[in-house]
Amino acid sequence: MIRDFALGLRLAIGGGRISGQALLRLAMTTFGIALAVAVLLPAASFGNLMGQREDRKAASHEVESALPGITPLLVMHSGMEFHGQYINTRVLAPTGSTAPVPPGLSRIPAAGELVVSPAVQEILDSPVGAALRARFPGTVVGTISKAGVKDPGDLTLFAGARPDELPTDKRVSKVYSFGEPSREFEAGATKLLFLAPASVMLLLPLLVFVTTASRMGAAQRDRRLAALRLIGLDGRQVRRVAAGESLVGAVAGLLVGVGLFLVLRSQIGKLDLFGLRVYGEDFVPAWPWVALIVVLIPTLAIGAALFGLRRTVVDPLGVVRIGKAPRRRMWWRWTILALGGLLMITIMFAEKRSASTLTLVAVTAGSALSLIGVATLLPWAVERLVRGIRGGSPSWQLAIRRLQLDSGTASRVVSGLVVVLAGAVLIQALVASLGASDSSKTGLSTLGTASVQVSTGQGMAEDAVQRIKAAPGITAVQTLNSAYARTATGSAGTPVQIGDCAALALRAKLPSCADGAAFYVDPDPQDGYGAELTAPTGVLRLSDSHQDGKSAEGTQWTVPDSLQHIPAANAVQYTSGLLLLTPGALAGIQLSAASPTFYVSGQGTPDEVSDRAGAAVRPLGWQTSVITIGMQAFQADTDRTASQIRSALLFVSVFVLSIAALSLLLLSVEQITERRRPLAALSASGVPVSVLAKGSLWQTAIPVGVGVVLAVATGIGVTTPILRLAGLPYTFDVGAIAILIGAAVLAVVAVTAATLPLLRSVTRLDGLRAE
Structure with a gap:
């Protein structure tokens, strides 16, 4: 048996009248199988790729449980959106020398210093980088290492500050350490809808391609097998020779495919694949999948060779093929x-x-x-x-x-x-x-001109409004205060936005509006979460939205009988179950602790308005965030x-x-x-x-x-x-x-x-x- 396989190996490399023909067939078979292996190995690396990403994400998790001997690190998350991309901004203020250092940083940046991810640095180095740099209240002093970002396209920024520069509300958390147990990657419902057919449409053609490539030169091989029958080999020996001949191309294809995979892995980290960027070194195929590929490819190659001989009679004097195919099962x-x-x-x-x-x-x-x-x-x-x-x-x-x-x-x-x-x-x-x-x-x-949303603390509201109004190209600034309405037991609540009619018109198409009007955006029937919401009635308690969600504290307020309902289709996205109130609807209630949000309209595109508003509030530091909201x-x-x-x-x-x-x-x-x-x-x-x-x-x-x-x-x-x-x-x-x-x-x-x-x-x- 071993001698038959060895003979097949020799024929694959040097068989035929001209050795170049055998080498050409071997090269084509090797190329075909190598291409399939070079695609299958990255597919087998998907689990490790997502696992490494989840590990880095888990390592950056903020732990607020106090630890002995550790002084907390004050962390405030501040939103920044730039030209349709959200930059995850975290402001850091250590309260002592033992404050923890986030992954990816060698030290906590000092006040006025910025450390950005490589993707943010690329934006800063691009033609639009000047507009982004104008919105940074600080100086970039370094970049975040791989340990601090999920992937090469992660837009993350760390800013240093003093503890007295940060607000004292719940936007700031005390962090004593970083990291949590990593979770395994789980494909949700939507991902499975894509992955199931995508896997089949990728793998099946590759397997067909492997079997086709393994059959290259089948006619010449059959004539060689006939010659082997002439010198005394029986039918079983001939099939073993054919299997050995196919095994050469399969093994060569495996080796070349692994080499091609290693070359591609070193370069893939430099590519932007339709907005998706990954680390090439994270492409490490799982060993069970590698073992399956190593076994599957030669098995398919040998199986294709033997399957091709099922209707072929190899005699010493030639090759005869059955002309009529049997009836299919x-x-x-x-x-x-x-x-x-x-x-x-x-x-x-x-x-x-x-x-x-x-x-x-x-x-x-x-x-x-x-x-x-x-x-x-x-x-x-x-x-x-x-x-x-x-x-x-x-x-x-x-x-x-x-x-x-x-x-x-x-x-x-x-x-x-x-x-x-x-x-x-x-x-x-x-x-x-x-x-x-x-x-x-x-x-x-269309809800007016291009608009952006500016959020800031109550103490900076007036200053922020004046700075934005003074910026060139700004046509209007509307103020909305956020609050929350809860039942007496605190078991249910409804988000509330308070502003005049012009401001509320930025959130929904109002049927009619005057001071004292109240509106409720009906739940979207297509939204699984919104379908559970019901319109508020009776006596509620109004409080600042930053308070504890289970608290029943707040000022007593009765839902007016004149509450008007607005269909979800007539409101901007993510407003299902939202109460829109004019100041007159509050019946004199003052919510001094409410967080103000400004809706800024201006000339030009939303990105241009966002750049102007962001540059205007830059002197106020990181307590002010600018997000594009224009439809x-x-x-x-x-x-x-x-x-x-x-x-x-x-x-x-x-x-x-x-x-x-x-x-x-x-x-x-x-x-x-x-x-x-x-x-x-x-x-x-x-x-x-x-x-x-x-x-x-x-x-x-x-x-x-x-x-x-x-x-x-x-x-x-x-x-x-x-x-x-x-x-x-x-x-x-x-x-x-x-x-x-x-x-x-x-x-x-x-x-x-x-x-x-x-x-x-x-x-x-x-x-x-x-x-």
Whole structure:
């Protein structure tokens, strides 16, 4: 047995009349398997990648439990939004020499010093860096190390201050240490909806590609096996030789793939993948997955070689292939598809927005089985389609006759492309529906000019207003005070915003307004949390929103009978269950401790207004935060995020489509090489090369066309129950789906064009010479 495997290894490296041919076949097989390994290893690293990120996040957790011998570090979180990006700002003030140092810092910055993450430093070094630097009340003295940021794109800033510069309210916490036990990464409901079909659409084409690459040079190998039979090897020995020959390419592909993975890992940290940045050194595949890949790749390669011999009789005098394919066993194909369909049908009867474990398992298994089922059904569909076709042009008849004799091989390769298309239809529909859902929840699209929200302490309110009004391009400053209304027992509460009619109009479209009016924004029926809210009635207690949420302390206030209800669709996002009160509705109640928020309107874009307001309040320090609230800015940020996701998905889909197209190319090369003598005979009989090329085109295009129809139908069928479960609108990104279908058609044309030189070569008359 060992001698048979060793003989196969020798033939793989130096077999054939010309050693260069064997090396070329080995190189193509190695490249194909290496490419698959280079993709599978990063996929196997996903758990460690997210685990390292969660570890760094847990290490930065603030612990407020007192420790002996430790003086607390005062920490205040201050919001800063810059051009659609939120910068996590923490102001640090040590109360003694033993105050803890946050991860990523070598020391606590002194008052007036700033330490920024590498991503913030990149913004500062960019053309818009001057506008951001104008909003920093301090000087940048260093950057945060990897231990203090979740990923390379993390926007974090630490600012130093003196303890007397920070307020004494609950915005400031006393931190005695940093760190908590790390939590394992858990994929939520939304992530699973993406990960389940994405994993299938990535892995299945790769596995098909591995088996196709392992079959390179099968015709030449069969002739070598016939020669081995001539010198005395039996059928079992021949199969062991074939397995050993395939093992060489698989092992070489594994080694090259690992090397390619290491090279890519060292460079991936420098890339911005559609807004997602990661540390390359965090790509460490889990050993169980590595072991599975090491075992799976050679097993697939050997299995593909032996599977290719199942209908081949290798005799001492030549190779005979069974011309008529046996009848396909359909029960297991229909079983896979039926199980997937049954699970998706049960989802239709599940409660909307249900996140139970059983529902998530049904979604994951149903989508995966449906995608696999349509891939296994494709060969049967192509076979049934071409069975009854007769007539047509010569090129059409050549293609149909070839598919009638053997449609399974081409269909199996095309099945990877079908899975990509079906999975892409599903994921693109989810992204489009999520984007449409976000857009529908933005409420009013125009509430005056571009606006930003400025929050500050009560003692600085008047100074902040005067500074903002004096800034160029500012047209209006409206003030809203935040409060909270609770029942007498403190068991329930409602957020409150207090301001004049002009200020309240920035939060919702008011039916009519005068001093003394009160409004309540009705819960959004599409919002799972908002559906639990009810309008307040009777006697409540008004208090500062920064007080303890369970406290019943506060000034007694009665909800007026004239309370007007505003539909959620007529309010800006995240205002469900909000009370909007004019000063007259308070009946003389003064809430001096309420936190004021200013809504600043001005000329230009929301980013420009935000830069002006931020620069104006810079002298007030970190107790003032500026956040963009303009609907156009929110919509732009939503559109940008959706565009990044669509671009990433489109890139991944096109990449996997390229893998499927490469599988088609390998198959076409293999078939042309295997049939070079019949093709040469046809050419010698007067059949033009163009007819043969068109026949090759139709032979690939027919399975692809059937696959596209099945893929789109399956993608829509799987998407519909998932969208209903998630409570999302039915929206399909027709443009993205059309691009993917166009890419599939283009792949067929490109494969045919790439095989033309080989086709011209094998149809020369010297191809008829006997070997």
